[in-house]
Amino acid sequence: MNLSDFCRRITGPDARLLPENHKLGARLICPEYSKSVQEVKTYPLLSQDRSFLLCWNFDSPGNLYATMMPSPENFCYHYSYSDGEYTQLHTHDYLELSYVVDGEFHQRILNKDVVFQKGELCLIDKNCLHQDCLTDQSGVVLFLGIANDMFTEIMNENSTPQKILSFLQSALLKQKDVQQFLHFRPSAGASEALDDSLLLLLKESYSPDSGSRYITKGLLFRIFRILSTQYDFSLSKEQKQTMNWIVFEEISDYIRAHFRDITIQDLVNEFHYQEDYFNRLIKRKTGLTYSAYLQQIRLERAEHLLVSTDKSIEAIADSVGYHNKGYFYKLFQEKYEETPASYRRHTR
Template identity: 30%
Template sequence: MKLTEEFYQIPVAPERHLKMTYAQLNACGMDFDFTSVLQDGKDFHKITQDICVSYQKFHEGHLTNLFFSRKTPVLLDLGDAELISYYSDYIELRYIISGHLEVEIEGETACFTDNEICFISSMACHRESIKNSECLLVNISIDREVFNEVFLGNVSMTPLQQFLRKNIMKYSDLQHYLKFTPTGKERLTQIQDYLFHIVSEIRGRQPGYMDISRGYLIRLMDELSSGYQYNFSRQESALYAEKLFESVTEFMKNNLTTVQMPALTKAFHFQPNYFNNLIKKQTGMTYSEYLVYLRIERARLLLESSDLNIEEIMWMVGYHNKGFFYRKFTESTGLSPAKYRARTAGQRKS
């Protein structure tokens, strides 16, 4: 893999190979593209450019960092047995090249393994376990404004991509982390390629490197949201299900005349059983029952607010059989469409 090869092949000048503790690192004043300060009694990290990249190797109770600073690469062997918890003002993207990483995030222990990607929210208190981790990873630190800009970019998106981008940005202060797990070798190769290009651009710092890196981040997100499975931390699972349900409902409402289960599975990359379980948990209804509910609710609205005839409304909400439509409408409201319109018209007049 190119990422692994790069880590072991990048030349580091002897004077840039450092061994120090975390406290010494904070006090040394060297430029690693980030700073660490005490703020309100807590360790707080800030980055000094929009996108920063580093490698981290956890091996036999030791942590080695390879930083790409503004000058030349710095290889840092950290002397601490464990890290202290810290906050940051940026989003962290971590790709596990090989091995396993254990991170404590807001009191929850999260584990990541080969080829998984983790987003850690800004302001989430976290620390990596040196003792319990054995891995090589790429760490990409992204300024919050750049993150929002990149992941809400004006590119063509599937409903799933729209959902992920909107909610990663909107709830970045609520979600502590988001884990992506690979689902196919071809997409994994593409992900690795984008990551390699981001690392190469940040390391090389040629004219326009930051804009090029942003472009690769956009492509990376597109691949993640269509080719990876993703999991929120336990605290956010309910919020995730609620927001996903809202997005599924919006999709169904916008496609009432044509929506079928295959369209949902194609748009959101889940199996039919997942949608049935999601809708059942949120509404108590099956997918079919919920679709009928949405169609009848739209028919009620049109009967109340328009002069369209009943047959036109029937077609607009996705029904082609008049008898079936009348039966479902009557079961739902207790009235036929004609009587429902007459009653609501009378209520408006009174």
């Protein structure tokens, strides 16, 4: 059973149907009741170390079936709507990732109408005002709510820096006064990989068992990994500037941690950009090429060791990545206008 079939099964005729006036209905689908009110949807689970899923099935024109999980008892809620109807304007106090399983999905985000096609995703920041549009088109949409604590835990356990993970952590979580969203579009085969992971997550949340928390966290890690490597997203000019600084800081930190024997191919393997990207980014931020920037870091480290340790100059040169003593002397003298030995004598 694929993701689309499973979503339709849990929102189909076999599910326990709630009465239309059930209090949970407004949580699942809250129709617009005011043009001026801005609701803040809070995290629905008591535990902040779990994610939750909300599934919408536009079964036929004017009929929407929804369910949420995990739940003490599986259920389904039916809502009759008019074509073009909106939900109430709202924000969340958590991150929401919406995924179009089938059909297309319309949203109004920051007063902008956006259409998401099958396989595309939208990640909405906590303070981002938006509404969902209910149209007379069949389709299935999956909403994934991620508590801040769980998201932070996933970020902290990610051992390989990735541009999207860094952006989410720094730009979405830390800049709490910024309203923004990200529209993800899949590369070839990406939606199939994401479907498989979301299906496993959905099944785990629909029928939780012992260890579900750990399985869920692992699947979330996998989902964000797919987003970071197989999906593209577009940024505003301001977001791109933020993104470039975040990536530069990560690259700079990595170079400083591995300056002794690093190569530009190591950066390619670690950050998944082309070689010329690193030269362009470093040049834009420092005015130096990659080679000149690495040389500067090595010589600054050598200068520190000359002043703060009694290591021989040969040992210092080797420790910062220069195995040719003559070449090291030449570079050091060009930068500091004296030999390493002379520099050590007068600074100490």
